Amino acid sequence: MELTAATTVRKPVAEVFAFWRDLQNLPTFMGHLKEIRTTGGRTSHWVADAPFGQNVEWDAEITDEVPAEKIAWRSTGDADVPNAGTVRFVPAPDGESTEVHVGLVYEIPGGAIGKAVAQYFGEEPHQQLDDDLRRFKQVLETGEVVRSDGAPWGKRAREEFPQRPAQPLSDAELEKGPDA
Amino acid sequence: MRANTWAGRNKVEVRDVPDPKILNNRDAIVRITSTAICGSDLHLVNGYVPTMQDGDVMGHEFMGEVVEVAPGVAPDRLRVGDRVVVPFPIACGACAACAAGLYSCCENTNPNAGIAEKMFGHPVAGIFGYSHLTGGFAGGQAQYARVPFADVGPLKIESDLTDEQVLFLSDILPTGYMGADMCDIRPSDVVAVWGAGPVGQFAMDSARVLGAAEVIAIDKEPYRLRMAAQAGHTPVNFEEVDVRSRLLELTGGRGPDKCIDAVGLEATHGSPHISAYDRVKQAVRSETDRPHALRQAIMSCRSGGVVSVIGVYGGLIDKFPAGAWMNRSLTLRTGQCHVHRYMKPLLERIERGEIDPTRIITHTLSLNEAERGFEMFKNKQDNCEKVVLKP
Ligand SMILES: NC(=O)c1ccc[n+]([C@@H]2O[C@H](COP(=O)([O-])OP(=O)(O)OC[C@H]3O[C@@H](n4cnc5c(N)ncnc54)[C@H](O)[C@@H]3O)[C@@H](O)[C@H]2O)c1
Ligand SMILES: [Zn+2]
Ligand SMILES: [Zn+2]
Numbered sequence: 001m002e003l004t005a006a007t008t009v010r011k012p013v014a015e016v017f018a019f020w021r022d023l024q025n026l027p028t029f030m031g032h033l034k035e036i037r038t039t040g041g042r043t044s045h046w047v048a049d050a051p052f053g054q055n056v057e058w059d060a061e062i063t064d065e066v067p068a069e070k071i072a073w074r075s076t077g078d079a080d081v082p083n084a085g086t087v088r089f090v091p092a093p094d095g096e097s098t099e100v101h102v103g104l105v106y107e108i109p110g111g112a113i114g115k116a117v118a119q120y121f122g123e124e125p126h127q128q129l130d131d132d133l134r135r136f137k138q139v140l141e142t143g144e145v146v147r148s149d150g151a152p153w154g155k156r157a158r159e160e161f162p163q164r165p166a167q168p169l170s171d172a173e174l175e176k177g178p179d180a
Numbered sequence: 181m182r183a184n185t186w187a188g189r190n191k192v193e194v195r196d197v198p199d200p201k202i203l204n205n206r207d208a209i210v211r212i213t214s215t216a217i218c219g220s221d222l223h224l225v226n227g228y229v230p231t232m233q234d235g236d237v238m239g240h241e242f243m244g245e246v247v248e249v250a251p252g253v254a255p256d257r258l259r260v261g262d263r264v265v266v267p268f269p270i271a272c273g274a275c276a277a278c279a280a281g282l283y284s285c286c287e288n289t290n291p292n293a294g295i296a297e298k299m300f301g302h303p304v305a306g307i308f309g310y311s312h313l314t315g316g317f318a319g320g321q322a323q324y325a326r327v328p329f330a331d332v333g334p335l336k337i338e339s340d341l342t343d344e345q346v347l348f349l350s351d352i353l354p355t356g357y358m359g360a361d362m363c364d365i366r367p368s369d370v371v372a373v374w375g376a377g378p379v380g381q382f383a384m385d386s387a388r389v390l391g392a393a394e395v396i397a398i399d400k401e402p403y404r405l406r407m408a409a410q411a412g413h414t415p416v417n418f419e420e421v422d423v424r425s426r427l428l429e430l431t432g433g434r435g436p437d438k439c440i441d442a443v444g445l446e447a448t449h450g451s452p453h454i455s456a457y458d459r460v461k462q463a464v465r466s467e468t469d470r471p472h473a474l475r476q477a478i479m480s481c482r483s484g485g486v487v488s489v490i491g492v493y494g495g496l497i498d499k500f501p502a503g504a505w506m507n508r509s510l511t512l513r514t515g516q517c518h519v520h521r522y523m524k525p526l527l528e529r530i531e532r533g534e535i536d537p538t539r540i541i542t543h544t545l546s547l548n549e550a551e552r553g554f555e556m557f558k559n560k561q562d563n564c565e566k567v568v569l570k571p
Contacts, residue, residue: 008276010274010275010276010279094276097276127294130294130297131293131294134293134294134303137275137287137288138272138288141272141274141275141287141288142206142272142274142275142288142329143205143206143252144204144205145291146204146272146288146289146290146291146306146328147203147204147291147328148291148292148306148315148316148317148328149200149237149316149317149318149326150233150236150291150292150312150315150316150317151291151292151312151315151316152203157291161231161292161295161312162233162312163233163292163312163316165185165233165234165235165236165237166233166235166236166237166309166312166316166317166318166319167183167185167197167198167235167236167237167318168197168198168199168200168201168237168318168326169198169201169203170198171198174201
């Protein structure tokens, strides 16, 4: 499966590139990622949420990198869901913003894992990536992911309708968090 | 706390809900001293805006006292104890839309941007108490509200103006003003305003302040037309006269130079069979909005004129007079109000006595009487023009 999406961030290319290149930042806005640990100059270990409270983990390496222009990576070893990605950074015509063009490729296996992945992406697989990039923009432009009463859980918010009502959260709900 | 909530179509209910808490780093909590019911709330209650849920706290016109500030808000911007009016669109102040002054199109404040994008092609800003499509933010018909980006939106009131004098800076005064501002008014202009509700009244006053030669008020409610006439505008009752002929008469056959639609998607029509046509289409969802006022504004406007739309539309309309619009070089301008842009200059106009926003208030009720307030405002009972609620 191939997904592409783009956003424009009102920050200079160097800053936007640097934020993405520090891969440990990715889980702040990518919905399914729990953690990325840098393990070397070009290598990293990724942990993602999987259905039924399990984790999927894999190692990745950066395969290509041109500062302030692009980053490409791919999973290594026997990842459950082999995947690869590229992100290109292009100065926007306004002279102050940066276009961010992302492409992701997943090799979806058969069996239970393949089913779970398909279920995760749902009928509109690009929606997840669009939302990830919206949050990426929010974090860079405003400092964090915006929360509302109807969609209070930041990157864990499900952008589906119905949601919880647009009324303040109770202490109990706040304590339980997004898994309640 | 007590809050007025959406309880299904045609029903609001004041209930106990949890007090709001800080969720983001630039939030503030405001203790609300005055809040109001808006024509936009009627669209929600009447069921024309999708993605409302039972229990949603309503209200987007409110002001009060800051009682808590998150650490990300600089103290020189806002502190506990400040008296503020809160603009209804939530804007980040940092994105390209905000930088261009298009605050109601802020690119960062709608956590449900994906839902909005499906409806509108591109997302729109978060709005308080105005459906999940615009973010699912609890509104201000309540004792307290959480205000995100509190260092961007709220306007501090440092003079001793009353709540009633400044409350409408949250929405309808800037909205009416933007309706007139989009008209690029020249001293020779005759400006016609469809709708003599609160938004229309302020559009009329603003057109006058911006120098229009004459302002015409179109509605069917005699008491609303009387209110406009008392403010110096020329009333036209669309149930009693043919609007187009009357406008031609009032403008020496030219038609109004600038036309403002302050009615929106629930317009009614003087001619019952046309009204029925759109009502049926709306009921079967082949048309979501009834655009009588917009059609009439386009047909009536002088060639080369501006049709400025501040009445709210939500979805699709039928029989849009594209031929009149195109062949007669009309300009169509519109938007949810970019309130932030207008608050300060309008506050100064209030301070100088150029605009008196209190002239439209007909009812002041306690928050607990919100249901009755909605009833009166919706059904035009007791000459109701604008309801202010006190929590
Ligand atoms: N653009 C914005 O940011 C913004 C902000 C606030 C309100 N609004 C919208 O402005 C509109 C007016 O708001 P309001 O609070 O004054 O509401 P309101 O319901 O009190 O007023 C609407 C008026 O229009 C009249 N009307 C109905 N059909 C008409 C027709 N065919 N011709 C002329 N008049 C007609 C009604 O009799 C009524 O007096 C609503 O659509 C509201 O949602 C927009
Ligand atoms: Zn309003
Ligand atoms: Zn913004």
